[in-house]
Every structure is written in structure tokens, then in C-alpha cells.
Amino acid sequence: MALRGGFFTQLQLRQIPRTSPFSLGGTTTTKYRSLCLCRQIQTTTNVVTENKPKNESSTSVGAFQKLPMVMPSVDILYSALRKAKRVAPTKGIANIAKRERNKAAKQLDALMKELAVPLRGYTENFPNRKYLHPYEGSLIELTLGDGNYDKILKRVDALRKKVVFIGKEHASLCAKSVSKREAEERLNEGMVRLEEMFNLEGKAVDDLMNVAKTLRAMPVVDLDTPTLCLVGAPNVGKSSLVRVLSTGKPEVCNYPFTTRGILMGHITLSYQNFQVTDTPGLLRRSDEERNNLEKLTLAVLSHLPTAILYVHDLTGECGTSPSDQFKIYKEIKERFRDHLWLDVVSKCDLLKTSPVVFITENRDDEGSEMERYRKMGPEGAIRVSIKNEEGLNELKDRVHQQLVAQMERIGSQSNKDEAQVVT
Ligand SMILES: Nc1nc2c(ncn2[C@@H]2O[C@H](COP(=O)(O)OP(=O)(O)O)[C@@H](O)[C@H]2O)c(=O)[nH]1
Numbered sequence: 001m002a003l004r005g006g007f008f009t010q011l012q013l014r015q016i017p018r019t020s021p022f023s024l025g026g027t028t029t030t031k032y033r034s035l036c037l038c039r040q041i042q043t044t045t046n047v048v049t050e051n052k053p054k055n056e057s058s059t060s061v062g063a064f065q066k067l068p069m070v071m072p073s074v075d076i077l078y079s080a081l082r083k084a085k086r087v088a089p090t091k092g093i094a095n096i097a098k099r100e101r102n103k104a105a106k107q108l109d110a111l112m113k114e115l116a117v118p119l120r121g122y123t124e125n126f127p128n129r130k131y132l133h134p135y136e137g138s139l140i141e142l143t144l145g146d147g148n149y150d151k152i153l154k155r156v157d158a159l160r161k162k163v164v165f166i167g168k169e170h171a172s173l174c175a176k177s178v179s180k181r182e183a184e185e186r187l188n189e190g191m192v193r194l195e196e197m198f199n200l201e202g203k204a205v206d207d208l209m210n211v212a213k214t215l216r217a218m219p220v221v222d223l224d225t226p227t228l229c230l231v232g233a234p235n236v237g238k239s240s241l242v243r244v245l246s247t248g249k250p251e252v253c254n255y256p257f258t259t260r261g262i263l264m265g266h267i268t269l270s271y272q273n274f275q276v277t278d279t280p281g282l283l284r285r286s287d288e289e290r291n292n293l294e295k296l297t298l299a300v301l302s303h304l305p306t307a308i309l310y311v312h313d314l315t316g317e318c319g320t321s322p323s324d325q326f327k328i329y330k331e332i333k334e335r336f337r338d339h340l341w342l343d344v345v346s347k348c349d350l351l352k353t354s355p356v357v358f359i360t361e362n363r364d365d366e367g368s369e370m371e372r373y374r375k376m377g378p379e380g381a382i383r384v385s386i387k388n389e390e391g392l393n394e395l396k397d398r399v400h401q402q403l404v405a406q407m408e409r410i411g412s413q414s415n416k417d418e419a420q421v422v423t
């Protein structure tokens with residue numbers, strides 16, 4: 001995952017309910033080309049912007065940048081009223097009563113259409129969540145809360161149906177009126193009823209407008225740039241390592257529901273661009289108990305096949321004991337074993353200077369693997385320190401190798417995709 005652009009917009013967001021289900025289909029990852037999240041113009045094609053049924057989720061991303069612009073409900077209403085009031089009766093009707101009821105029916109019909117047409121446009125052009133790329137589907141749940149996206153679209157559609165129903169009902173009453181005065185009264189009644197109803201329920205449109213703003217502000221996923229994702233418990237040194245690995249100054253990006261920035265850095269190597277980013281820290285707990293930040297990390301790992309740099313802090317300074325880190329690590333490694341993977345033991349300067357006492361350790365669950373982990377970290381891990389620069393050159397070399405390997409994966413996946421299209 002890579003995030004570009006400090007896009008944090010102070011939008012009003014609803015918190016996802018703690019109970020909200022969150023799917024983690026680790027098996028789907030190899031299906032997608034490597035992704036990173038950036039604020040670049042999309043280079044990918046076949047962006048899903050329609051909500052027509054398809055057999056499976058999209059393999060491309062960028063739907064959020066294609067969402068239709070939604071007008072505030074008051075603007076829709078006042079523009080519709082203005083336009084409707086300008087509608088003239090059909091020419092050549094000499095009878096005053098006939099002319100007036102013709103005008104009234106036409107104006108109500110116009111008002112109904114001016115209100116209903118934009119609403120239909122929204123419900124048709126906001127993508128069906130089911131057919132989005134799974135990563136974008138996850139982001140919708142994380143930002144808006146479980147099922148809320150669909151609920152808001154349903155409310156907009158219900159409003160449209162009401163507009164049509166009331167509009168038709170009153171237009172027909174107008175057409176039946178026997179005098180000029182009755183036609184005027186019917187017209188007025190119809191307009192007032194539509195206006196009142198729209199004022200009352202137009203909030204659905206305003207909610208949809210906020211949804212569009214929120215989703216548009218999300219970092220764009222770029223499928224083609226190899227990206228290294230730093231994963232680990234909180235405070236283990238992920239962001240510090242992103243700074244070290246980046247060739248320029250890393251940028252801070254925020255998903256709308258994150259409280260802290262996520263760093264995204266660029267690496268330029270032999271005229272190739274790569275990206276490196278941290279993810280929100282993972283704690284030792286079940287998926288149901290995870291907060292949105294942890295869910296974001298899991299969504300990235302589940303749906304975006306980035307290479308992983310897993311950071312371990314054996315000093316205990318980060319606040320998560322090594323044995324807890326070991327348990328989280330084992331679970332994540334098992335779940336995302338298809339990813340390219342590197343392990344790093346951070347803060348080695350602290351490991352050398354002071355013998356580490358882990359007060360949070362539970363010595364009962366010691367196994368030989370755990371014992372080894374506490375002392376050395378996982379097998380093959382690179383030991384590094386930002387403070388005394390130990391291991392940083394080796395780390396950079398290994399990261400470069402990893403990103404080149406990731407690029408080859410992207411290439412072979414693209415070839416497979418093309419072959420599938422041809423056959
Ligand atoms: N002594 C020491 N402290 C480090 C090292 N790397 C990071 N830290 C400190 O560990 C804390 C957490 O680092 P940070 O990069 O924010 O961790 P993150 O939450 O995983 O992104 C900060 O206070 C860093 O200064 C290191 O190599 N040595």
C-alpha cells in the first residue's frame with residue numbers, strides 16, 4: 001500500500017460499529033496486481049462506475065474518483081421549483097379554465113421530473129458495492145459503517161419514488177379541475193406537498209453528497225507500482241523505517257477514519273519508482289475486536305498484494321510484549337503467506353545496551369520457537385537500528401530485491417490477465 005497526498009479532509013464521518021463484520025479473504029490476493037495507494041491520475045482502465053450486475057467483484061479500482069457530483073437537496077429543490085414555474089401552457093388553448101389546468105398539470109409534471117431525474121442519476125451512477133474491488137468495498141464499510149452506503153442509496157431511491165407518486169397524483173388532479181381557480185389551487189397544493197416532502201426527506205441526498213465527498217477523498221489505488229508495506233504492532237518503528245527507506249521526504253496520508261497519519265515514501269532505484277508505506281499497528285486480539293485502523297491494515301493485506309516488511313520490536317519498548325508480537329506475527333504470516341515477505345528486528349541499539357526484562361511476558365506459554373523469537377526474532381530477520389544505523393544498508397538492499405521481485409510478480413500477473421482476456 002502506498003498513500004500519496006495529505007488529503008485529510010475534515011469530513012463528518014460515522015464510526016463503524018464495533019460489531020460490523022469485516023471479511024478477510026486472504027486467498028484472493030494473488031488475483032490482483034500489486035497495488036499502491038496514491039493520489040495520481042488513474043492509469044488503470046475498466047473502472048467500475050456502473051451498478052449493473054456482474055458475475056464477480058471488479059479487479060480494477062478507482063470507482064471513488066468517478067462518483068457523480070451530488071447537488072445539495074435545497075439546490076435541487078429550488079432549481080426544480082424555478083424551472084417548473086416557468087413552464088407555459090400549451091399554445092392555442094383559448095378556454096381559460098382549460099389553459100389553466102393544462103398549465104398546472106404541465107408545471108407539476110415538470111417539478112416532478114426536475115426532482116426525480118437527478119435522484120435517478122445518483123442511484124444509477126453510484127456503483128453497487130458488491131461489484132467494487134474488494135478493497136474499495138472494505139473501505140466503504142470502514143468509513144461509512146456496515147450497510148450504510150446501501151441504506152443511503154435506498155433512501156434516495158425511495159425519495160424519488162415518492163416524488164413520482166405525489167407528482168403524478170397532483171398532476172392528474174390538476175387535469176381534472178373544472179375552473180381556473182380550482183386548477184390554480186390544485187397546482188399550489190401539489191407544489192406545496194412536493195416541496196414539504198422533499199424538505200423533509202431530502203436529507204438522504206445530503207447524506208449521499210457527504211458519502212461521495214468522503215469516498216472521493218480516499219487515496220487512489222495504483223495497481224502498477226510495486227509497494228512495500230510495513231506491518232507490525234504499534235510503536236515498533238514502522239514509520240521510522242519508512243523515513244529511512246524513502247529516497248525523498250515521505251508524505252502523510254490519512255484515510256478519513258484514521259486519527260493518525262500513515263506515512264508513504266518513494267524509492268527510486270535504477271530509474272524505477274517504488275513505494276513504501278506503513279500500516280496502522282496490529283494488536284493481539286480477534287478480528288471482531290479490531291478497530292478500524294487494524295481493519296485497514298488487514299484490508300490492505302487481504303486485498304492488495306503488496307510485499308510485506310514485518311517489523312518486530314523485541315525490546316518491549318513498544319508496549320506489546322514479544323510473546324504477543326510473536327502470536328500476532330504467526331497469525332498474520334499464516335494468513336498472508338502468499339505475499340513476498342521480509343522480517344526486521346528493530347531498535348537493536350536497545351537490545352545491546354540493556355538486558356531486557358519483559359514484565360508483561362507470560363512464561364507459561366514458552367516454547368522453543370517462542371524462546372528463540374524473544375532472543376532473535378524470526379529466522380532470517382534483519383536486525384536494524386535507526387539510532388546507530390546498524391543493518392540499514394543490508395535492509396535497503398533486501399528491500400530493493402523485494403521490490404524488484406514484486407515488479408516481476410506484477411508483470412507476470414498482467415501477462416496472465418491478458419492471456420485470460422485473449423482466450
Ligand atoms: N532506540 C530506538 N528507538 C527507535 C528506533 N526506531 C524507532 N524508535 C522509536 O520508537 C518509537 C516508535 O516509532 P515509530 O516509528 O513511530 O513506530 P510505529 O508506530 O511502528 O510507526 C519512536 O519513539 C521512535 O523514536 C531505533 O532503532 N532505536
Ligand SMILES: [Mg+2]
Pocket residue numbers: 238239240278
Ligand atoms: Mg507509525
